[in-house]
Amino acid sequence: MADRTPERLVRLLGMVAFLDRTDGATVEELAAQFGVSARQVLDDVDLLWMTGTPGYFPDDLIDFDAASLESGVVRLTQSRGMGRALRLGTREAVVLVAALRALGESVGAALDAGERQVLASTLEVLSDATGEAASTVDVQLALEADPEVVGRARAAVRAGRRVHLRYVDAADRTSERDVDPWQLVTGDERSYLQAWCHSAGGERLFRLDRVLALEVLDAPVTHPPDRATTPTTFAAEAGHERVTVELSGRARWVAEQLPVEETVDLPDGGFRVTLPVSSRAWLRRLLLRLADDVRSVAPPAAATDAAAAAARALARYGEPAPGQG
Incomplete structure (x- = not known):
């Protein structure tokens, strides 16, 4: 499946930082390091070769040793500062504070303990660094759904309880089903409940604005998510x-x-x-x-x-x- 822009951007920045700390790495080593194919590594290098800082003249671009690349070794010769730690201005830090608070509000309850700790510690460091500017930020993530449905869904995720849904699908068919809720996710301008559907026998995303009613049941979740393999968005199947x-x-x-x-x-x-x-x-x-x-x-x-x-x-x-x- 093709990369999405955010995923590739993170890998490109990581690749520059990795190569900036070494004297080069083989294409195969980079492929193993970043979990992609050798062909993808070469495509990433081609893209980075045309990337740089404003001006975009030859001396402004990220550069590699062409002779080394011909022999299968990627050696960075000019990082254009991309390997150094990012220095944020106050406005940029406040924007990140707002984004992290929104993230905590929307999916924080569904994160594991380690992820919540990383989120909390990063938010604390940024809030301390921005001082009073951060205290003026008040983030409320708006979901296009019944607030009562959203509240009950969050409560069920936190408590690990099964829920009963009355739901209208994309074909305007109304159904009722029991699901094991995993987390609330936001994408393509919509918000969803990611869950295991007992009627369908598999993972499903339910648009929150299509949930007519949601009841938290006494039964516990019996199909927890496998964080190592379960994506948070649509996953293509062979039969699609x-x-x-x-x-x-x-x-x-x-x-x-x-x-x-x-x-x-x-x-x-x-x-x-x-x-x-x-x-x-x-x-x-x-x-x-x-x-x-x-x-x-x-x-x-x-x-x-x-x-x-x-x-x-x-x-x-x-x-x-x-x-x-």
């Missing part, structure tokens, strides 16, 4: 349909925010992505949202389905209102 969409450059966020499996950049600034799709309803909404930027879709049936939905919606605008004949 693969859809290829060609888009204009304005829709670049699709490649960065959605779980795409392949991204191909096109000469005119557009790009082509392959998406694993578990729900045709989700794909239909995505294509309608991207309508002005969609160039082609394969298989064609996916485009036909979205076009039919758009036609039905447009037809409704021409229907007379009730009582007007």
Whole structure:
């Protein structure tokens, strides 16, 4: 699966810092260090070679020893300061304080003890460093959901209790099910309850704004998350349909925010992505949202389905209102 931008950015910065402390490392050593393929390491080096500080002239760019790279060794010759500890200004520190408080508010209860300690200690250091500026920051993370549902979900996560949901899915079907809640997660401008669904027999993400009712049960959670293997976002499966969409450059966020499996950049600034799709309803909404930027879709049936939905919606605008004949 293709990297998302935040994941690759962390790896790129880590790679520069790692190489800055050594006299070089083989491509295979870097691949093992960062858990990626040798091909990905070379792609990362190519990207870093074109990265640097404002000005972006040759002397402003991160540089490597080309002769060493030809022999399979990555040797950093100019880090442009990327290997040094980050120095934050007051405004930047306050922004991080706000982000960490939001993180603690949204998912803190679902973190393990070690993760909570790291979060708390980092927040304490930043708050002390910014002094009175940090005390003026008041973060309230807004979730598009019934506050009572959100409160009960958080309480269930903290207590490790099973919950009973009344839920409306993407196809507007209402169902009732028992789930073992794991954590609240936020992504693509929505918030979700990540849980083990006893009806489906597997992990599911439930959009909180689609939960009509949530009851905390007396039964304990019997399917806890496996933190070593369980992702916090959608995970593609072999049985999911693969859809290829060609888009204009304005829709670049699709490649960065959605779980795409392949991204191909096109000469005119557009790009082509392959998406694993578990729900045709989700794909239909995505294509309608991207309508002005969609160039082609394969298989064609996916485009036909979205076009039919758009036609039905447009037809409704021409229907007379009730009582007007």
